[in-house]
Amino acid sequence: MPFTKVSSNSFSGQTLYIGLDVHKKNWAVSILSDHHELKTMSTDPNPDVLAKFLFKNYPGANYQAVYEAGFSGFGACRHFKELGIDCRVVNPADVPTTHKEKIQKTDSIDSRKLARMLRNNEISTVHIPDVDLEMDRSLVRQRFNLSKDLTRQKIRVRALLMQYGIEIPERFTKSQYRSWTKVYMEWLRKIPEVSLQLQQVINNYIDTGVILKKQLLAVTRQIRLLSTTEAYQTNCALLNSIPGIGTLVAMNLLVQFGDINRFKRLDELCNYVGITPTMYNSGDKTVAGKLSNRGRKSTKIMLIEASWIAVRRDSALTLRFNELIKRMNKNKAIIKITKNLINRIRHVLIHQTPYELGVIK
Known part of the structure; x- marks a missing residue:
């Protein structure tokens, strides 16, 4: 719910440019007007807290904010917009950095730079997807990550076999040991002339891989089901x-x-x-x-x-x-x-x- 703004119109007609250097525990905030730097400060990582400060100290202004895309995603941006603050997100790769800024990097310098770029209309913002699309995107990306994790387990087992000079029998094709077929996994679990300790390590990798294969199959089914919905069909x-x-x-x-x-x-x-x-x-x-x-x-x-x-x-x-x-x-x-x-x-x-x-x- 938007905050009730102070009735005074002392900043009416003015635009404030707010640069945010976003971190998990705090935000560095720089507030610029068309001609001056009004304030640089640190605040709690909460849009409500910053909005309350702005509405109290700079009532009636047109607020524009920007921060770099990163771990925090687009949640803060959406929240700012609900509070009446025009917020944008920029790709960090599109923020130019001078040599001086590289050797003297601080959160305050970064937030001031973002605010200046916003004021000078030098910001190339990224697209903010709606929440439903972003959640669907997370599901699809989850499958890619699971596939990578499963591949890592397979590589670790192959590396272990090579480390101890264990050759894969010729009866197994490349596609069989890459996809971990049932017969190949049965051989892995009972490799002849392998010590109990080494077999235990291999079995541990296989157990993890089996879990990942089940998760990958479940997520794949969920994506295929999603593809039949009205939004994507x-x-x-x-x-x-x-x-x-x-x-x-x-x-x-x-x-x-x-x-x-x-x-x-x-x-x-x-x-x-x-x-x-x-x-x-x-x-x-x-x-x-x-x-x-x-x-x-x-x-x-x-x-x-x-x-x-x-x-x-x-x-x-x-x-x-x-x-x-x-x-x-x-x-x-x-x-x-x-x-x-x-x-x-x-x-x-x-x-x-x-x-x-x-x-x-």
Whole structure:
């Protein structure tokens, strides 16, 4: 519930710019007007506390606040807006840092910098998803994290076998020991000529892996059920028409993108995903480097893997890929194919039309 503001209009018509350096135990807060720094202070990490201070000491003003995206998520931003304070969130990578700020970094300096950037209209804010979308996004990300944890257990067992010179029998294929099939796990639990101590360690890893496999299966079922709901069913079916994109990949993209119409150009979507190379240009020399660190790694991995499938199933992409590898290696070529795939994903969702094989858009 918004606080009752003080009746005095001493700051009526003025805009206050509030930079927040957010931490778990406290917030560093800098409050700037159009011409002056009014106050820099530390406060409890609670929007209600800061709002009460602002309404009491600077009544009637137009309040604008900003903080960097991080562990605290978007909860504080939503709460500020409910209290009547226009709040935004900025990607830390979009906040420029001078050498002096690097060697003399303090919370107060960071909060002042954010407030100045907000006042100078230099803030490039991130999209704030609604609560339902963010919760769906958490479910999809949970599956990716569980999959990573399970892979770690498998790697640990393989490393242990190598450490003690235990070879995997030739009867097991690579896919069997990578996916931990039933027969492979039975062998792992009763490896011949292995000491009781080592077998116990291996069994402990297997027990953890079994739990993770069950959790992964449960979360996968929940995501598939979510894909059939009204919010996702139509768009999920459209994305399933694209070669290489199944239900799990489609759901990852849908919860990550949110409303696709917020990306006005293809470059905006590619930058958001992180399928853009770093660039160095000086004089006549231009060097394109590795992919930028922007975007979520899980989404990037899924799109690149989908692109490898698409170049085998779509003749138009196959021809383009074959042309690209004449002048660059396959790993660089697949990134360009991924950009084509992102363009097609955007086209399918915006125009609500199924994917057309053999057509370059």
